Amino acid sequence: MTDLLVLHDVGAPGGGEWAAAFSEWPGRVLTPDLPGHNGTPPPVGGHYESGDAVYVALDLLRAEAPVELVIVGVGHNGAAAQILALGGRAAGLALVDGLGGPWLEAIEIDTRRRETYRRILATPAAMSEPPPGADDPRATMVVGAANWEFAIRQAEAMPVPVLLVETSSSPTPDAGELVDHFAHATLERLDARDPGRVAHIVQSWWADR
Amino acid sequence: MGDEFATPDRAIFFEVNRTQLRAWCWGDPAAPPVVLVHGAYDHGRTWDGFAPRLAELGFHVVAIDVRGHGDSGRLWTGMAWGACTIDLCELARALAPTSKTPIGMIGHSMGGGQILSAAATTPERFAWLVNLDGLGPPADGFVDDGIVQMATRSLDEIDKFRSSAMRPWVSRDQLAERRGAINIRLPRPFLEHLVEFGTREIEGGFVWKWDPAFRTGVPDGFSLELILAQYRHITASTLVLVSSEEDAWTEVHDDEAERRVAMLMDGRLISVPDAGHYVHVEQPDFVLDCIVGFLDEIGARP
Numbered sequence: 001m002t003d004l005l006v007l008h009d010v011g012a013p014g015g016g017e018w019a020a021a022f023s024e025w026p027g028r029v030l031t032p033d034l035p036g037h038n039g040t041p042p043p044v045g046g047h048y049e050s051g052d053a054v055y056v057a058l059d060l061l062r063a064e065a066p067v068e069l070v071i072v073g074v075g076h077n078g079a080a081a082q083i084l085a086l087g088g089r090a091a092g093l094a095l096v097d098g099l100g101g102p103w104l105e106a107i108e109i110d111t112r113r114r115e116t117y118r119r120i121l122a123t124p125a126a127m128s129e130p131p132p133g134a135d136d137p138r139a140t141m142v143v144g145a146a147n148w149e150f151a152i153r154q155a156e157a158m159p160v161p162v163l164l165v166e167t168s169s170s171p172t173p174d175a176g177e178l179v180d181h182f183a184h185a186t187l188e189r190l191d192a193r194d195p196g197r198v199a200h201i202v203q204s205w206w207a208d209r
Numbered sequence: 210m211g212d213e214f215a216t217p218d219r220a221i222f223f224e225v226n227r228t229q230l231r232a233w234c235w236g237d238p239a240a241p242p243v244v245l246v247h248g249a250y251d252h253g254r255t256w257d258g259f260a261p262r263l264a265e266l267g268f269h270v271v272a273i274d275v276r277g278h279g280d281s282g283r284l285w286t287g288m289a290w291g292a293c294t295i296d297l298c299e300l301a302r303a304l305a306p307t308s309k310t311p312i313g314m315i316g317h318s319m320g321g322g323q324i325l326s327a328a329a330t331t332p333e334r335f336a337w338l339v340n341l342d343g344l345g346p347p348a349d350g351f352v353d354d355g356i357v358q359m360a361t362r363s364l365d366e367i368d369k370f371r372s373s374a375m376r377p378w379v380s381r382d383q384l385a386e387r388r389g390a391i392n393i394r395l396p397r398p399f400l401e402h403l404v405e406f407g408t409r410e411i412e413g414g415f416v417w418k419w420d421p422a423f424r425t426g427v428p429d430g431f432s433l434e435l436i437l438a439q440y441r442h443i444t445a446s447t448l449v450l451v452s453s454e455e456d457a458w459t460e461v462h463d464d465e466a467e468r469r470v471a472m473l474m475d476g477r478l479i480s481v482p483d484a485g486h487y488v489h490v491e492q493p494d495f496v497l498d499c500i501v502g503f504l505d506e507i508g509a510r511p
Contacts, residue, residue, distance in 0.1 A: 035285075042227075043285035043286070044283050044284060044422075045227065045228050045277075045282055045283065045285055045289065046226070046227025046292075047226070047227065047289065047291065047292035047295075049286060049288035049289070049291070050288070050427075050429050051286055051288045051426060051427040051429065052285070052286065052288075054364070054367070054427050055285065055367060055371070058364060058367050058368055058371065059371060062368065062371070062372060079429070080427075083360050083364070083427045083428060084360075084364070086356055086357050086360035086361070087357070087360035087361045087363065087364035087365075088357075088360075088361055088364070089364060106432065106434035106435050106437075106438045107438045109435060109438070110329075110435055110438035110439050111438075113291070113435075114329060114330045114439070116291075117291060117294060117295050117298070117330045118330060118331065120295055121295060121298055121299065121330075121331065127225075127226055127227065127299070128227065129227055143291075145429075145430065147430035147432070149430075150429075150430030153356050154356060157355065157356045157357050159357065
């Protein structure tokens with residue numbers, strides 16, 4: 001039996017919508033509310049990084065010990081899902097608008113990073129502790145994956161089958177080009193990021209694999 | 210060799226950026242502030258030999274324990290570079306005599322990189338910087354053994370850290386010995402001082418105060434180009450002092466240091482003779498003379 005782990009996007013309502021969408025999945029479905037979302041406290045120290053979901057996932061995987069796992073990474077947390085798959089924690093990977101982008105030069109990435117820091121500094125609610133149980137505005141103040149060369153390296157090294165679901169919400173300008181860099185990838189396009197339709201596609205892809 | 214240490218005049222905490230930073234202070238609090246930022250695995254008391262001499266120049270010296278080190282706030286992951294950068298930006302604002310007064314910062318090793326990041330983020334808050342052997346890894350330090358290997362190693366390290374407690378060492382002597390085996394140029398009195406204030410006693414022995422989460426992280430495409438991209442935003446006058454001798458954790462020197470410093474708007478580079486990575490510990494007189502000369506040059510000496 002294959003279990004499923006969904007890492008929801010930053011700024012999303014939490015994992016609940018994905019738990020509902022994957023109610024027909026034949027194995028266990030793990031859909032954690034990530035730090036700062038849906039009442040889950042912020043990470044220790046109050047800041048958010050691209051690797052946060054990796055730590056949450058590893059804690060969960062140690063506790064649940066799945067025999068076989070498919071990981072779904074949504075939006076920003078496609079980056080975390082890719083690292084987990086590269087590091088041998090998944091038998092299959094589905095990225096929902098999770099490839100990263102738009103692709104930027106180092107100077108542009110640096111500019112985006114500094115602008116994000118300045119936005120945090122200028123936002124009182126991001127510099128102080130959020131009230132318990134409240135969504136944390138700082139959770140969305142993260143710098144997304146924007147390094148094309150790194151994206152290519154990840155794709156070319158990916159050791160497991162990959163499903164790419166690209167919707168109108170995707171930040172990736174050229175998923176069609178990137179898909180060719182994966183050894184085993186399938187690209188599906190949707191007009192909107194609808195969890196129910198995404199779940200249907202993921203479930204069919206894994207069943208037909 | 211810096212092996213005389215003074216107790217700080219004051220020990221306080223700053224609440225910044227959702228964490229608490231321990232600060233060890235010397236000199237008149239009304240004097241122009243200078244913040245000292247230590248390197249990875251160190252703490253603010255490593256400046257006990259150097260900070261009083263800066264205070265004698267007329268500064269209010271504030272040596273912090275960086276987030277995840279010493280007595281400061283704890284970490285969730287080791288991916289805290291950005292948070293530490295924001296900490297320094299906010300600390301500079303809190304310490305500035307007026308909202309329009311930029312301050313000085315001195316950083317060693319990782320702390321040297323941190324002050325450059327902070328000065329690139331909020332250039333208006335920093336007047337001058339002294340970077341002590343902290344320009345970051347050399348170019349060949351970014352060569353890796355493959356992304357699958359890096360990811361696997363990172364995840365295994367995180368699993369290990371999250372599922373096991375830090376192993377205590379029997380004695381502080383043992384910790385000093387071990388650290389001395391890594392940083393072989395550090396004098397024994399400095400190692401003992403580092404351990405005395407950088408460790409805490411738990412059942413079964415002693416552990417470092419630095420947060421074990423600091424050692425963990427995941428690959429994210431960090432590159433030399435990203436380090437260098439920020440330099441063009443640093444308006445603060447900057448003095449970079451680099452080691453001249455090969456040493457553990459030595460960062461760039463020689464031609465590569467020259468190339469990087471040339472990217473700063475107002476940078477100058479000095480190689481410290483007969484010094485490894487801890488230039489200010491091995492050659493405190495030389496380093497202090499360089500700093501005084503730099504401050505005189507830019508008119509920043511009180």
